[in-house]
Amino acid sequence: MASNTTREVLFDLSPVLIVYTDGTVERLMGTPNVPPSPEDSTTGVASKDIIVLSPEVKARLFLPKLVDPTQKLPVLVYYHGGGFIVDSPYCLNFHRYMNILAAEAKALIISVEYRLAPEHLLPIAYEDSWTAIQWVASHAIANANIEKDPWVTKHGDFGKLYIGGDSAGANIAHNIVLRTGVEPLPGDVKILGLFLSCPYFWGSKPVGSQSKNDLKGFAYKVWMCVYPSAAGGIDNPMINPFAEDAPCLSGLACSRLLVCLAVKDAFTPRGILYVETMKKSGWNGEMQLAVVDGEDHEFHVNDPYSEKAKDLIQNMASFISKSGIEIQQKTSWTQANSEKRFLTCTQSLQNGSCGNFSWCDPPMYHKSIEIMPGLLKSRNAYEKQVLKLQRQNNVFEFKSWVFGFLCGCVIMWIFGGK
Template identity: 70%
Template sequence: MATNTIKQVLTDLSPLIKVYEDGTVERLMGAPFFPPSPEDPATGVASKDIIISLEVQARLFLPKNAESSQKLPILVYYHGGGFCIGSALSFLEQRYMNILAVEAKALIVSVEYRLAPEHPLPVAYEDSWTALQWVASHVVANTSIEKDPWLTKHGDFGRIYIGGDSAGGNIAHNIAIQAGVEPLPGDVKILGSFLSHPFFWGSKPIGSESKEDFDGQHLSCRIWSCVYPSAPGGIDNPMINPFADNAPSLSGMACSRLLVCLAEKDVLTPRGVVYAETVKKSGWNGEVQMVVVEGEDHCFHFFDPHTEKAKDLIKSLASFISL
């Protein structure tokens, strides 16, 4: 007698993931693993994988010109993917980080945080904070961490940046907020933060957002429910909605420069515009820049970094980091 072996879908977040009733997760998007390289053929950037803790890895990127004695800015980067797909160790990330590292002349620490739903939020935030603490610990003389020679030799710890795309932009925001209340090792400061197409949402439309997107069934809302099912306040938790009533003041962000990059056709852009405007009005004592790229959609520069508009945006990110 034939048995029914078709697995039942519990949560369908196409085109990202499907979660089945037996607990398995099928990732529908994402690039294959790509190994680090001592010298990327296109850019000359060297990369290597390191272990930060039992749970957290990272891939480091060092531009070829780093052989000089000049210290380089350090970017701690958080990848996108709705907290449930993507990897610092993938082909797409490798290509993007190589390009950004050589353009910005920066040492990049691309963080491999654990993914939901197997590791629901706030795990990704905790892993991301652990990675930044590890980087900052390199300035502390008596520390238990194993210091990385690329960071100690080439890193300028007076020029630490954080940043990310999509969910990674969300992470960068929340890390900047956390650093405002919890000092980093060695009292290291974050000089700047960039939020590229940041993943923010809420229960009610703001700015120029369409009311039709706020019926609770939008993909953004369903992703959040899947990756952080226990979030206090649900979709109005401050980590996804920085305008929630109980959200910490944006004036408390622990960086002195902020760059918000958006795309005209991206459904997340109206909220990103309000975010940048709200930071300016919050009393935050820093410099805010905002870039809106016409005619493009969510994270276009990541998926195809070779178009003219993608090159221009990456140059804007690089200029921000290399200042």
């Protein structure tokens, strides 16, 4: 008699992953792993793999071409995306992305390999990531009891330490920087800046145009799979920084922040809320927001060679390589202007608000909305400005139609009369 080999599904996270009740995990997608290289053929960046303190925590290091053999570089500790369940620093997409970012930013990047769920449920990924940042910071201590890496020791500038990540990695980066506000890093090393790209934040309450049905979709299912024991479930502060018991965002232990979002991404409304909450929290730092029109989740990782991805990566690189944010005096957001591919909002919280002009789904209009920092104080004011331009455009189009119609009538009358 044939045995029944049908397996019962515990979590169906198609098209990414399926978990069965017998403990089997089937990963359905992901890019292939690639080896490190002493010199990338496109960027010239060198990469290598290392073990961080223990075999469970690893990293791939990326070192750009040096002008001087003793050159000091900004240090970026980066956490990859993948919903805590797929991908690694070794997969093609993230390896390629790190090569490009290291070359553009002229930064030493430590891309952390944390253990994945559901084989290793959260908070293991958070703890692995914390171990990695502690190891990096320990290089600033002369007699640290660790095996130091020569690239980090020789080229790392610990006065320019950055933390960053995409998607689930951005979630990790946010929680790491909050934690450093409570638990100082070895040598009292400070984090200068944080960048979050398409951050994976969720919750039980709708944000923006979300419906209650949206809240039980893929993002919810992933969290319940990777952290089933989380207190508060989907409103645990690790996934919902706006929950009632979440630590105040003013405790973010860095002085610079860059948030990068994509208009079509389901996580963008919470990314916007994150920026707005930061502005109201009393956090004393500089903030920059980039919202990319017409793109979806992690588009710059999946295709870093598109024009919009190139622009965004250059923006990230500039954030890392420059010692301070240059406040933008004027920003254009338009679909007709092909040269301006994404909206940026740059502000210093010490200098007041830059205005709420970051709401997504830009309307179809042919004129550029030019916004001075501090000009538009509310979403209502922004929407009124958009409607005004739309009316002006509609009037112009109607006048053009009437003019064309009359010209046609005159031509027909002239030739018809003959």
